[in-house]
Amino acid sequence: MTEHYGKGYSVDNLKLIRRFYTIYKTDSIGKTVFPQFKNYPVTITGRKFYLSWSHYLKLMRISNIEERHFYEIESVKNDWSLSELKRQYDSSLYERLSLSKNKDEVMLLSQKGQIIEKPADAIKDPYVLEFLQLPELPVYSETELENKIIDHLQQFLLELGKGYTFVGRQVRLTFDEEHFKVDLVFFNRILKCFV
Secondary structure: HHHHOOOOOOOHHHHHHHHHHHOOOHHOOOOOOOHHHHOOOOOOOOOOOOOOHHHHHHHHHOOOOOHHHHHHHHHHHHHOOOOHHHHHHHOOHHHHOOOOOOHHHHHHHHOOOOOOOHHHHHHOOOOHHHOOOOOOOOOOHHHHHHHHHOOOHHHHHHHHHOOEEEEEEEEEEEEEEEEEEEEEEEEEEEOEEOO
């Protein structure tokens, strides 16, 4: 094969290609295209793959089909890099989102990804903030936590969930002629409100 097609056909790679085929052949998926990919282009033979080979190498290691579908959908919808996919998987995003859901909702989660129908759906619980690299202490000062979040703002926005943008820190708000300072202010474009 190397003589005819060039590099990339080592024994290990051929095994991975075969594994990819067995995992992603259309009858193991049920449908040729995920419904939320309906606006994406499709090949004549059916499903089109939108992620890099490295993404699929990571996804193929996920044995739970629904969970694998969820991470594939979210990777495409949110344009996750491979490192972001790994981070979300390692922080158990699927389990965290499905903890309080029934089996039908978990199945829906695997077929359509995260769906935001009410404000509570846009807020993850619990958060995984390992990227802040804070020592495990029972209590943190607000200032220390705020500074660490600002230092890692991009990762924190991804951890918050979909649709969040950073507005500012120590933002002054006035209600009934009283002034308040809010440590961190975000805007959620899906909920159309400040958080």
